Amino acid sequence: MPLKLLDYGKLAPFGEIIGKPRRLAWPVNAYRVTLPEASNDVNGLNPFEQVILKLLDAVGVMDSRALADETRIPLDLVKGILLRLLDKGLIDEHNAIIKQKRDNLEIQEENAPLFVTALLFRELATGKILPFLHSLDDRNPLRKREEEKFVPMVSSNPVHRQREPMPRDVISALRAMKKRSKAFGNDDKMPAVLQITIVPQPEMHYLDCPIAIQKSDGEFRIADPFGNGFSLILERSFEQLLEQDPKWSQWLLNWKQSLSNPHPPKQEGAGDRPKEPFENDANWQRYPNLIPNLRPSKYAQFRSLSKIHASIEWSLFYACSRRPFDSAITKLKFTVQSEHPKLLEKAAKSVGLEFNFRPVSLGKLIDFHNEKAELGTVIAIAILQAEMDNSHPLHHIASSHREFLEHLLGIKKYRDKKGHGNGPADSPDTELPDDSFMREIVHVLLPDISFADTPVEGTGKDARADSLLDAGASIQSEFGFKAFNSLGANLQGRLIQAERFWLASKKDGDDAQVFAWDLYAALQATFRQKLLSKLPPDILDSELIAASQKKMHDSGLGELQECLRTVKPLAIRQTLQGNDQTLGACVIAFLLMSNDDTLRIIADTHPCFIEDIAFVIIIRGHGNEPRPLPYADIAKLRKATYSTIKTLLEA
Numbered sequence: 001m002p003l004k005l006l007d008y009g010k011l012a013p014f015g016e017i018i019g020k021p022r023r024l025a026w027p028v029n030a031y032r033v034t035l036p037e038a039s040n041d042v043n044g045l046n047p048f049e050q051v052i053l054k055l056l057d058a059v060g061v062m063d064s065r066a067l068a069d070e071t072r073i074p075l076d077l078v079k080g081i082l083l084r085l086l087d088k089g090l091i092d093e094h095n096a097i098i099k100q101k102r103d104n105l106e107i108q109e110e111n112a113p114l115f116v117t118a119l120l121f122r123e124l125a126t127g128k129i130l131p132f133l134h135s136l137d138d139r140n141p142l143r144k145r146e147e148e149k150f151v152p153m154v155s156s157n158p159v160h161r162q163r164e165p166m167p168r169d170v171i172s173a174l175r176a177m178k179k180r181s182k183a184f185g186n187d188d189k190m191p192a193v194l195q196i197t198i199v200p201q202p203e204m205h206y207l208d209c210p211i212a213i214q215k216s217d218g219e220f221r222i223a224d225p226f227g228n229g230f231s232l233i234l235e236r237s238f239e240q241l242l243e244q245d246p247k248w249s250q251w252l253l254n255w256k257q258s259l260s261n262p263h264p265p266k267q268e269g270a271g272d273r274p275k276e277p278f279e280n281d282a283n284w285q286r287y288p289n290l291i292p293n294l295r296p297s298k299y300a301q302f303r304s305l306s307k308i309h310a311s312i313e314w315s316l317f318y319a320c321s322r323r324p325f326d327s328a329i330t331k332l333k334f335t336v337q338s339e340h341p342k343l344l345e346k347a348a349k350s351v352g353l354e355f356n357f358r359p360v361s362l363g364k365l366i367d368f369h370n371e372k373a374e375l376g377t378v379i380a381i382a383i384l385q386a387e388m389d390n391s392h393p394l395h396h397i398a399s400s401h402r403e404f405l406e407h408l409l410g411i412k413k414y415r416d417k418k419g420h421g422n423g424p425a426d427s428p429d430t431e432l433p434d435d436s437f438m439r440e441i442v443h444v445l446l447p448d449i450s451f452a453d454t455p456v457e458g459t460g461k462d463a464r465a466d467s468l469l470d471a472g473a474s475i476q477s478e479f480g481f482k483a484f485n486s487l488g489a490n491l492q493g494r495l496i497q498a499e500r501f502w503l504a505s506k507k508d509g510d511d512a513q514v515f516a517w518d519l520y521a522a523l524q525a526t527f528r529q530k531l532l533s534k535l536p537p538d539i540l541d542s543e544l545i546a547a548s549q550k551k552m553h554d555s556g557l558g559e560l561q562e563c564l565r566t567v568k569p570l571a572i573r574q575t576l577q578g579n580d581q582t583l584g585a586c587v588i589a590f591l592l593m594s595n596d597d598t599l600r601i602i603a604d605t606h607p608c609f610i611e612d613i614a615f616v617i618i619i620r621g622h623g624n625e626p627r628p629l630p631y632a633d634i635a636k637l638r639k640a641t642y643s644t645i646k647t648l649l650e651a
Helices: 047-059 064-071 075-087 099-110 167-180 232-244 246-259 281-286 305-321 326-333 337-351 362-369 375-388 393-400 404-419 433-445 461-479 481-485 489-504 513-531 541-555 569-576 583-593 596-605 609-620 631-650
Strands: 003-006 017-036 115-123 129-136 144-147 203-214 220-222
Touching (some): 017 167, 017 246, 017 461, 047 075, 064 075, 115 232, 129 167, 203 246, 232 246, 232 481, 246 461, 305 375, 305 404, 305 433, 305 513, 326 337, 326 362, 337 375, 337 393, 362 375, 375 393, 375 404, 393 433, 404 433, 461 481, 461 489, 461 631, 489 513, 489 631, 513 583, 513 631, 541 569, 541 583, 541 596, 583 609, 609 631
Parallel strands (some): 003 203
Antiparallel strands (some): 003 144, 017 115, 017 203, 115 129
């Protein structure tokens, strides 16, 4: 038997989509309601127009200035009101009342209000009232059409079939509808509850609801069945169905998999993307940690903020390494750390720069000797080098970028924020403003690094859409719709970006730097959610690590790894107070604020819980070094992160 759907015309609000839209037959109860006609309000006159009209009727012809003086309404507003009354045919060009119109207006005021009949819809999957009223008259009947093709029918919940709407539901629907259309008039006046009647016996209908997968993010959108853009209510209801009914979650996954390109364009890798001028054998040998950061990730067309930041760090590091640096390091070593800010401030002024510096620890200087680039350290060494060398490129940079150091600090702060799980994923759709700044600075510091005049083309829009679709379907299948939807948009975005790398990585030696970066950020964001509702323990800073170690031992979670034992107490304290600093600090805070039963359950279900987190922390490191890993380690990173997130969601 053909299915009959309500017909509200062609519904196609979608932009760029993958494949073709599909359709859902959504069950609704339609209730007949009567309510006052919205246009029944003194011919649509507002209070100012009513005052002016009654004054002209009582006194006779008056000009705009006399009316303004009499009513204390501003003259410009009075002139506008008179023009509106003239347009409505209530006065002539001399401001005289037109008698016939005035009489008709009086008759309208004396007559009882006119009522109209409309249909109110309650969708039956989750029981939501839809923000639409269908006005029923001879010109606007309820139209249906027979659908010969198969259209999946959304299941109705019997509980909602018995729920009769209230007059307040009608007002809410009318108010929401007024924001989207003018079908019920332009005024904001709502009918009184007592003026609304509802026939308790509903009519059962099916709405035609087109659904499509967007290219922008690989996720579904549902068109409003009444022709007003998209339906957020039905989208939220469908998300609930995906969480509760395996049939629908499998239906969506099957659809996404059918849209997956069976012959996807080759993912851009280190050897696949067209080369830029800086990519030559000499530069790969001279700057092994810089060149990988100058290239966008394998599935991205533009450099992320973390790549931009890392490129500046490494260009400063190599610029320092190419020049004598022993003197600068010695000066920092033999100057009391509390005097470092004054020392560096004096050197910066001689170069033409100003900045509020921090001390450089001995450990940071040792890291520099061990070929590790950290922004604060390489800036300090470069400043001291430039103070003694007028040919140092920092002099040239200072002449054109007086705020150079402040700009770098701004990039670092935003990069750190993203790297610790705050905000959306670090995967820009367009070139970031700081990219051109980075290219200029890198070229000045290292003249043998040059860039193409126009950006090298990477993955196109269609390839990106395919990648997002596949990653979204894969990650939703991994976690299930209910768990995935509970994560929030930013955390979901992190996991989808990580999954894009995983799906594109199929061999040993792939650079997992960005992968580890996204997984670290996703873990910290998950811990942040878990720590929100917990109270910090009353423990001295000096006892934080020992107390967390004891709780681990007592619960059977084993021993703290080195990367966790060295977390700074200040970072742990700030995390306990709600300002999470690092993933390591989050782990310690979680141990301290969780009860013994929770930790014992984690130990039973996920005995390598702490070990997995430590593995992610170690691989991620400072986040600016290339991480070519065996495929087995890439798989281990993914499994460690996803298992930990699932454990935290269930804890």
